[in-house]
Amino acid sequence: MYGSVTPDIIDELKSIVGEKHVSTSLVDRLVCSRDLWFPMLFKTLKGELWPTADVVVWPGSAEEVSEVLKLANKRRVPVVTLGGGAGVCGGLSPIRGGIVMDIKRMCKVLELDEESLTVVVQAGLIGMELEEYLNRKGYTLGHYPLSIYASTIGGFLACRSAGVLSNKYGKIEDMVIALRVVLPTGEIIETKRVPRRATGPDLMQLFVGSEGILGVITEAALRIHPYPEKRIFTSYRFKDLHAGLEAVRNIFRRGVRPAIVRLYDERDTKITLGSLGLPAEGCLLILSFEGTEKLVDAEAEVADEVCRQWGGEQLGDLPAKHWWKHRHDQYWNLPHLLKGFMIVDTIEVSAPWDRLERLYWEVKRALEGQGVIPMAHFSHFYLDGGSIYFTFVKPREPKTPINDAYWRIWSAAMEACIRVGGSISHHHGVGLVRSPWMEKEHGKSFEIIRALKKVLDPNNILNPGKLGMVGWSEVRRVF
Amino acid sequence: MYGSVTPDIIDELKSIVGEKHVSTSLVDRLVCSRDLWFPMLFKTLKGELWPTADVVVWPGSAEEVSEVLKLANKRRVPVVTLGGGAGVCGGLSPIRGGIVMDIKRMCKVLELDEESLTVVVQAGLIGMELEEYLNRKGYTLGHYPLSIYASTIGGFLACRSAGVLSNKYGKIEDMVIALRVVLPTGEIIETKRVPRRATGPDLMQLFVGSEGILGVITEAALRIHPYPEKRIFTSYRFKDLHAGLEAVRNIFRRGVRPAIVRLYDERDTKITLGSLGLPAEGCLLILSFEGTEKLVDAEAEVADEVCRQWGGEQLGDLPAKHWWKHRHDQYWNLPHLLKGFMIVDTIEVSAPWDRLERLYWEVKRALEGQGVIPMAHFSHFYLDGGSIYFTFVKPREPKTPINDAYWRIWSAAMEACIRVGGSISHHHGVGLVRSPWMEKEHGKSFEIIRALKKVLDPNNILNPGKLGMVGWSEVRRVF
Numbered sequence: 001m002y003g004s005v006t007p008d009i010i011d012e013l014k015s016i017v018g019e020k021h022v023s024t025s026l027v028d029r030l031v032c033s034r035d036l037w038f039p040m041l042f043k044t045l046k047g048e049l050w051p052t053a054d055v056v057v058w059p060g061s062a063e064e065v066s067e068v069l070k071l072a073n074k075r076r077v078p079v080v081t082l083g084g085g086a087g088v089c090g091g092l093s094p095i096r097g098g099i100v101m102d103i104k105r106m107c108k109v110l111e112l113d114e115e116s117l118t119v120v121v122q123a124g125l126i127g128m129e130l131e132e133y134l135n136r137k138g139y140t141l142g143h144y145p146l147s148i149y150a151s152t153i154g155g156f157l158a159c160r161s162a163g164v165l166s167n168k169y170g171k172i173e174d175m176v177i178a179l180r181v182v183l184p185t186g187e188i189i190e191t192k193r194v195p196r197r198a199t200g201p202d203l204m205q206l207f208v209g210s211e212g213i214l215g216v217i218t219e220a221a222l223r224i225h226p227y228p229e230k231r232i233f234t235s236y237r238f239k240d241l242h243a244g245l246e247a248v249r250n251i252f253r254r255g256v257r258p259a260i261v262r263l264y265d266e267r268d269t270k271i272t273l274g275s276l277g278l279p280a281e282g283c284l285l286i287l288s289f290e291g292t293e294k295l296v297d298a299e300a301e302v303a304d305e306v307c308r309q310w311g312g313e314q315l316g317d318l319p320a321k322h323w324w325k326h327r328h329d330q331y332w333n334l335p336h337l338l339k340g341f342m343i344v345d346t347i348e349v350s351a352p353w354d355r356l357e358r359l360y361w362e363v364k365r366a367l368e369g370q371g372v373i374p375m376a377h378f379s380h381f382y383l384d385g386g387s388i389y390f391t392f393v394k395p396r397e398p399k400t401p402i403n404d405a406y407w408r409i410w411s412a413a414m415e416a417c418i419r420v421g422g423s424i425s426h427h428h429g430v431g432l433v434r435s436p437w438m439e440k441e442h443g444k445s446f447e448i449i450r451a452l453k454k455v456l457d458p459n460n461i462l463n464p465g466k467l468g469m470v471g472w473s474e475v476r477r478v479f
Numbered sequence: 480m481y482g483s484v485t486p487d488i489i490d491e492l493k494s495i496v497g498e499k500h501v502s503t504s505l506v507d508r509l510v511c512s513r514d515l516w517f518p519m520l521f522k523t524l525k526g527e528l529w530p531t532a533d534v535v536v537w538p539g540s541a542e543e544v545s546e547v548l549k550l551a552n553k554r555r556v557p558v559v560t561l562g563g564g565a566g567v568c569g570g571l572s573p574i575r576g577g578i579v580m581d582i583k584r585m586c587k588v589l590e591l592d593e594e595s596l597t598v599v600v601q602a603g604l605i606g607m608e609l610e611e612y613l614n615r616k617g618y619t620l621g622h623y624p625l626s627i628y629a630s631t632i633g634g635f636l637a638c639r640s641a642g643v644l645s646n647k648y649g650k651i652e653d654m655v656i657a658l659r660v661v662l663p664t665g666e667i668i669e670t671k672r673v674p675r676r677a678t679g680p681d682l683m684q685l686f687v688g689s690e691g692i693l694g695v696i697t698e699a700a701l702r703i704h705p706y707p708e709k710r711i712f713t714s715y716r717f718k719d720l721h722a723g724l725e726a727v728r729n730i731f732r733r734g735v736r737p738a739i740v741r742l743y744d745e746r747d748t749k750i751t752l753g754s755l756g757l758p759a760e761g762c763l764l765i766l767s768f769e770g771t772e773k774l775v776d777a778e779a780e781v782a783d784e785v786c787r788q789w790g791g792e793q794l795g796d797l798p799a800k801h802w803w804k805h806r807h808d809q810y811w812n813l814p815h816l817l818k819g820f821m822i823v824d825t826i827e828v829s830a831p832w833d834r835l836e837r838l839y840w841e842v843k844r845a846l847e848g849q850g851v852i853p854m855a856h857f858s859h860f861y862l863d864g865g866s867i868y869f870t871f872v873k874p875r876e877p878k879t880p881i882n883d884a885y886w887r888i889w890s891a892a893m894e895a896c897i898r899v900g901g902s903i904s905h906h907h908g909v910g911l912v913r914s915p916w917m918e919k920e921h922g923k924s925f926e927i928i929r930a931l932k933k934v935l936d937p938n939n940i941l942n943p944g945k946l947g948m949v950g951w952s953e954v955r956r957v958f
Binding site for chain 2: 159428
């Protein structure tokens with residue numbers, strides 16, 4: 001059992017991080033105990049509360065994080081780490097109370113190495129602040145998730161985040177070179193900042209994606225790129241999804257790596273092209289290429305050849321540029337959308353090429369089976385496969401309990417994904433919402449995650465229950 | 480303490496893998512208990528023995544591997560896994576006896592997925608057999624280590640191997656999509672074959688580089704590429720190493736990814752260009768570009784611009800093509816070279832760009848301080864850094880014990896590397912030779928490797944002592 005947060009613990013926390021960096025006020029505890037998971041939003045709109053921590057602390061350094069964890073470990077108090085709170089999976093919900101540790105005071109750029117094209121930052125830095133800093137110096141990280149104004153580097157890393165240019169620059173796990181991590185017992189470790197090495201397992205990739213259960217990431221070294229000298233936007237219309245997917249697959253096969261690749265299914269195309277006053281048929285593909293002028297020109301040429309081979313109709317740069325300009329508009333719009341529907345949510349999944357199209361149809365059918373209206377785009381591609389991003393709404397059904405409906409939708413989608421052999425998440429992470437499917441996702445290797453948790457966090461204080469360590473009943477207790 | 484390999488264990492092994500796949504003959508035990516580490520070679524030439532296993536088994540499937548490990552775990556018998564035996568670090572030396580498990584019977588291509596550009600193979604397949612299979616089908620893995628005729632996919636993965644085209648295709652850890660692994664307790668686990676996901680830590684990267692201490696890799700899914708439609712070779716001469724390195728750094732910075740990049744230091748240039756009858760001054764740079772014609776042409780053009788900016792003199796394609804054609808000649812030549820010298824060995828290290836040149840000078844000085852004649856080339860580059868490959872000979876000194884001299888050379892090089900902040904290995908791995916420096920390489924995070932070993936292999940049966948788990952005294956017992 002966990003110890004409670006007694007007044008002497010509060011006093012000790014104050015002596016570690018300073019009095020003004022500890023709060024037990026209800027407002028702080030509420031605000032810092034939630035992310036953007038749909039059930040949180042729903043509770044907010046209904047005026048219901050959600051599970052909250054007993055105290056919020058704002059440490060200013062890895063050393064302070066270490067002291068907080070040592071204290072929590074000694075007194076068996078749960079600790080949840082808060083970055084930007086922009087997650088959509090309930091990953092930071094302090095379901096067993098305890099301490100929320102908000103890392104946003106640790107928000108400095110520590111080093112810009114222009115020779116090695118590496119930036120070293122504290123984990124609490126907001127994504128857009130880093131990107132703007134880099135842009136001013138002539139560089140880019142190339143990591144533009146739609147949450148970029150609201151999310152932190154630490155959060156990106158903890159959840160294996162992807163940005164809209166991932167096709168060229170990779171996901172955050174492809175950008176990170178080294179980490180500084182505080183272990184649950186307070187030990188501070190660092191991985192070496194070298195491009196590649198052959199000195200054992202990659203320990204860094206243990207903490208990337210660990211969603212706060214194995215350690216607290218306090219610093220990261222990330223690979224950066226010169227700000228592109230040229231950017232080309234272009235768009236195509238394909239007669240159906242299959243033709244569009246084959247075009248993208250062959251673009252990658254020929255060695256081209258566009259920055260943006262967004263292929264919309266027919267419903268999403270209707271909305272997207274319709275809003276531009278263009279004929280809204282078929283499937284829209286948006287592409288961008290960026291980097292050195294000569295290379296970018298050659299890439300756009302090869303991609304154009306491939307698109308034409310697959311029957312793509314050139315639509316010019318308008319749809320692509322329009323999307324790029326307005327890409328953040330929808331992000332802040334979710335509460336507004338909810339007024340018209342019972343449930344609004346997103347599910348992203350991934351698969352190899354040979355299963356990608358089937359994954360689309362099976363998840364779509366599963367969602368539709370739950371009375372849901374889904375639309376989808378494919379926006380993160382690799383030589384060997386890609387991801388699908390479903391956005392769906394469920395019209396109001398006054399007699400159906402919303403949480404039952406919610407879990408039936410998620411169950412149908414997750415089970416369909418596992419049946420096809422896809423992965424249940426491409427870049428949003430696990431949190432609470434996918435926890436019930438982690439054993440099916442990993443099979444027997446889930447035991448290794450369990451063993452890692454036990455050996456690194458013997459008292460189970462770090463974000464207990466998350467990343468699949470929680471039973472259905474506890475997930476349902478929250479929603 | 481370990482149990483010994485008693486006759487009943489031999490009988491049980493026979494019942495698992497079949498009688499003809501178990502051997503206790505001295506020749507088999509000797510041949511299967513060594514790699515190409517210099518001390519092994521030296522012992523061979525001197526007619527001395529090296530540590531040998533008590534029995535050799537050749538399992539035919541993951542299930543048989545599992546049964547062997549269950550038996551070994553129950554009876555506390557060490558197990559070392561043998562791939563091609565082409566390692567150069569003593570990594571498979573069975574220093575505590577027991578079983579050597581040769582996986583080369585597991586050598587099938589299980590699946591070629593031409594849609595997802597993925598090949599699934601058994602771990603005992605020889606690299607060149609896979610590459611030739613793929614070439615016949617119109618593909619390439621892009622992994623060409625010089626040992627490719629003698630080494631296995633499992634060995635590549637266990638040691639984080641790099642091939643000569645790594646600049647474009649990455650190291651083996653960048654090519655692997657999924658693994659099947661038998662844990663020390665006999666449990667068989669599989670990671671999911673998806674391009675990317677966000678469902679926790681990357682467990683696959685725990686076993687990649689684990690050099691046989693955490694599990695036995697029995698299958699791997701690897702990313703493949705269409706066989707390049709065009710290949711361009713070119714060469715440049717720079718006035719010194721600094722100019723050559725700046726050219727390469729800027730080639731990468733401009734987004735070009737040559738397949739081959741080899742920059743030779745002045746001594747290596749003398750030998751390489753001299754043998755072609757060309758003026759042997761300055762530093763030679765060899766480049767190749769491969770893939771889709773339009774992209775390759777653009778890459779070669781941009782690279783040429785950069786090389787000229789840094790004072791590079793175009794030498795045409797001869798040096799590059801000559802190297803490509805004769806790249807395997809030296810590989811088989813080591814015993815011959817040893818006739819003229821006391822010690823012949825190689826050390827490869829890596830560092831970010833801002834430390835790469837200093838790493839070269841410091842390791843070179845350290846080697847020269849030990850009376851060694853070093854030469855070096857830089858052949859694996861990244862946006863954020865690169866690796867250096869030192870080849871060195873030590874002239875005969877009749878009065879110096881060869882093993883003392885050997886360890887003084889390695890100590891000097893390793894300590895210099897750690898001082899500069901480089902990594903002690905880029906792609907050869909740790910084995911025995913780098914074990915004494917693993918704690919310095921990893922700092923406190925080495926404790927995590929120790930903890931992983933303890934939790935996955937509670938009886939310490941898998942390749943005990945390797946990857947830094949061994950003390951100096953045991954290393955020196957072998958050589």
